[in-house]
Amino acid sequence: MATLKEERYIGKNGTRLETVRGRISKLSPGYLYILPWVIGFLLFQLYPFVTSFIYSFTDFSILKPMSFVGLDNYKKMFTADRLYWTSLKATFKYVLIAVPGRLIFALFIAMILNMKLKCINFFRTVYYLPSILGGSVAISILWRFLFSRNGTVNVLLKALGIPPVDWLGNPNLALGTMGLLVIWQFGSSMVLFLAGLRNIPTELYEAARVDGAGSVKVFFKITLPMLSPIIFFNLIMQTINAFKEFNAPYLITQGGPLNSTYLYGMMLYENAFAFLKMGYASAQSWVLFAIIMLFTALAFKSSPYWTYYEDGGDF
Amino acid sequence: MKKRSRVILGFLLVLVFSMVFAGCSPASQPDSSSKPDTSKEVSGKEDVTQQTVTLRFSWWGADTRHQATLAAMELYSQRNPNVKIEGEYGAFSTFYQKLLTQLAGRTAPDIISVDYKWTHDLMKQGSPFVNMYTLTDKIDMNGFDLDFAKIYGGDDDYPIGLPAGVNGMGYLYNVEFLKEFGIEPNNEWDWETVIENGKKVQAADPSKHLMYNISEHWVYLLKTMLKQINGNTILNDDYSLGFSRDDIIQVFDYIRRLVETGTVPPFEEGVLYENVYADQNPNWLNQNFGIFPTSSSLIPGIAAASDFELDVFRYPVPKDAVDPGILVTPSMFITIYEHSKYQDVAADFIDFFFNDEEAIMILKDTRGVPANEKAKEMLVREGIVPKQVSDMVSQSLTGAGIAENGPSLNPEVIALIKDYIQQVGYLKLTPEQAADEFMKELEALAASLK
Numbered sequence: 101m102a103t104l105k106e107e108r109y110i111g112k113n114g115t116r117l118e119t120v121r122g123r124i125s126k127l128s129p130g131y132l133y134i135l136p137w138v139i140g141f142l143l144f145q146l147y148p149f150v151t152s153f154i155y156s157f158t159d160f161s162i163l164k165p166m167s168f169v170g171l172d173n174y175k176k177m178f179t180a181d182r183l184y185w186t187s188l189k190a191t192f193k194y195v196l197i198a199v200p201g202r203l204i205f206a207l208f209i210a211m212i213l214n215m216k217l218k219c220i221n222f223f224r225t226v227y228y229l230p231s232i233l234g235g236s237v238a239i240s241i242l243w244r245f246l247f248s249r250n251g252t253v254n255v256l257l258k259a260l261g262i263p264p265v266d267w268l269g270n271p272n273l274a275l276g277t278m279g280l281l282v283i284w285q286f287g288s289s290m291v292l293f294l295a296g297l298r299n300i301p302t303e304l305y306e307a308a309r310v311d312g313a314g315s316v317k318v319f320f321k322i323t324l325p326m327l328s329p330i331i332f333f334n335l336i337m338q339t340i341n342a343f344k345e346f347n348a349p350y351l352i353t354q355g356g357p358l359n360s361t362y363l364y365g366m367m368l369y370e371n372a373f374a375f376l377k378m379g380y381a382s383a384q385s386w387v388l389f390a391i392i393m394l395f396t397a398l399a400f401k402s403s404p405y406w407t408y409y410e411d412g413g414d415f
Numbered sequence: 416m417k418k419r420s421r422v423i424l425g426f427l428l429v430l431v432f433s434m435v436f437a438g439c440s441p442a443s444q445p446d447s448s449s450k451p452d453t454s455k456e457v458s459g460k461e462d463v464t465q466q467t468v469t470l471r472f473s474w475w476g477a478d479t480r481h482q483a484t485l486a487a488m489e490l491y492s493q494r495n496p497n498v499k500i501e502g503e504y505g506a507f508s509t510f511y512q513k514l515l516t517q518l519a520g521r522t523a524p525d526i527i528s529v530d531y532k533w534t535h536d537l538m539k540q541g542s543p544f545v546n547m548y549t550l551t552d553k554i555d556m557n558g559f560d561l562d563f564a565k566i567y568g569g570d571d572d573y574p575i576g577l578p579a580g581v582n583g584m585g586y587l588y589n590v591e592f593l594k595e596f597g598i599e600p601n602n603e604w605d606w607e608t609v610i611e612n613g614k615k616v617q618a619a620d621p622s623k624h625l626m627y628n629i630s631e632h633w634v635y636l637l638k639t640m641l642k643q644i645n646g647n648t649i650l651n652d653d654y655s656l657g658f659s660r661d662d663i664i665q666v667f668d669y670i671r672r673l674v675e676t677g678t679v680p681p682f683e684e685g686v687l688y689e690n691v692y693a694d695q696n697p698n699w700l701n702q703n704f705g706i707f708p709t710s711s712s713l714i715p716g717i718a719a720a721s722d723f724e725l726d727v728f729r730y731p732v733p734k735d736a737v738d739p740g741i742l743v744t745p746s747m748f749i750t751i752y753e754h755s756k757y758q759d760v761a762a763d764f765i766d767f768f769f770n771d772e773e774a775i776m777i778l779k780d781t782r783g784v785p786a787n788e789k790a791k792e793m794l795v796r797e798g799i800v801p802k803q804v805s806d807m808v809s810q811s812l813t814g815a816g817i818a819e820n821g822p823s824l825n826p827e828v829i830a831l832i833k834d835y836i837q838q839v840g841y842l843k844l845t846p847e848q849a850a851d852e853f854m855k856e857l858e859a860l861a862a863s864l865k
Contacts (some may be wrong), residue, residue, distance in 0.1 A: 162519035162538035248687050269683035357686045373512040375827050
């Protein structure tokens, strides 16, 4: 008869279970392998995440000791910051321009590149190029030149007899012009769409054609539903990125003209590094986090109504 | 074997946590009182002649300044083979933000260039620079007017650094352009002369404009006009407003007239170049603009890029001005970071930088007319300071305005001024509407800054 102590380690069918200590020893090398990631996570994600939350309740200018101010930063944001709502409005407008614009454009190009054409791989590479260059500082500066008053775009318009347009100087156009830069960087979404398109079984199209469906109907009844999980993924990723946009307004317009491109990221940066209000900027970043969470949650909640998974959609 | 890996794992985890909680804790807090810490004395006691020392030196500016500074650093390293100096240079627009993050992380360079506009802010944040008075035995400061330096760079007991140059504001103009439109440049211009001549240019060629202002200059213009009207800075030392509603309406109205008469290009066109100097503005280089209001220290860079003759005249001062208002400031303070490990070497380099004859001849006037009398005399004697630079400085000194104070130089105050200038410049607000809203917001902001 086994003693009580031994019983603990012997399963019902008599097999010997591993001790807790044994299991840890077995896992140790694994932990060692993931250690670089763990260090990175703790230092560069968890630590800033936690501290920024603490800072959000303080008056903190980096160089001087912080003092706790309770919810003052949050109150100030919604009631006493003259630019907060302007910035929030500009950010929502930007998300509304950039996200659908980029998804539609990426899908459009993916459909073209899905055709059976000669040298199609060459074209796929060429169309992906803007994404490799896209996020860089150089391209943002190039954008400034393309859309300046004497820039290439206006030179082309002039050749067509159209008077020059102040793309970046006109407060009504600047945000849209900046949105074009993001739409132009459609490559990563396009690659995902392309992979999705190639995964749609051809028999679905063949069956639809036999039933007499036209190409528009085929697109809306087969292509779009079959691509819906990829649209869902792209939608979430692009929405998050658009809310966080910083490079373009910083490098192209500095938030102007008339604060029309003063996006949330730009406001955060200015409060933190130009005005040294780290506590306030941390509070603003937590509100941005909440907004992004809300939109992501909404997208997830709504997804059963418009996404289609062959396997029922179990993640 | 297993035991050993557990030990390693444990050790690494301890290491990670100690890094997280020790390495990332906020920099130890400096004394929060605004009183200067005169105990910040030179602490580089190590024998630097024996060991290799690497110093970091940061500055901003045009290419001519970069090349000259790198050459001077090279010369210093040749004479002191154990000292290597690394240059960190970049654009002015992002320099301060980078400096603040470096100060926060205690990774600021050993020798830091500091603009007078940041001094007040940095003094409030704990003054992270070595007090220059503790270095009088290491740096020859005889050529410097420290009283002038302290107005913008520290307080009575604590000069944060030595000023590299003297900077005056004035009008830089394209000689041919003004001649073409029959405009006579002279030192008697007032604000109405500017508009009259602006109209003249527009009448002859609507595609050209008399002048263009960068956003920084629009702020100077507003502040200078206010000083000329009432003799005050925009905010008083106690953070109360230094102007009345009528005063600011007068200035906003003038800005609107500059736009409406075409004296300056419409804001829609100008805004793209509002953060770059004339040397990077194609319209200036293609001679579509005649005048660029600027600080004298920027002239060499602009002259190098401009393919036409340039000259200068005095900034507008109305006959009945209460204060002439023209901005005269030190061009850049060269400071030593209080946490620098090699403050002795840094001080030695600064002494070389300002006083060595060979270094003076390399650096020339790339930081404006030198604030060091000895260097200035040498450059004037050798005919190296361009006439335009020395003329602009002497013209500005004939109308130097009262010094800017800390509250008026606050970055948030400047951002607010820029915002309202745009509202008026884009003709979105009338001068009266802009005045009311601006005063309300500036009062609220000033109250929060106190």
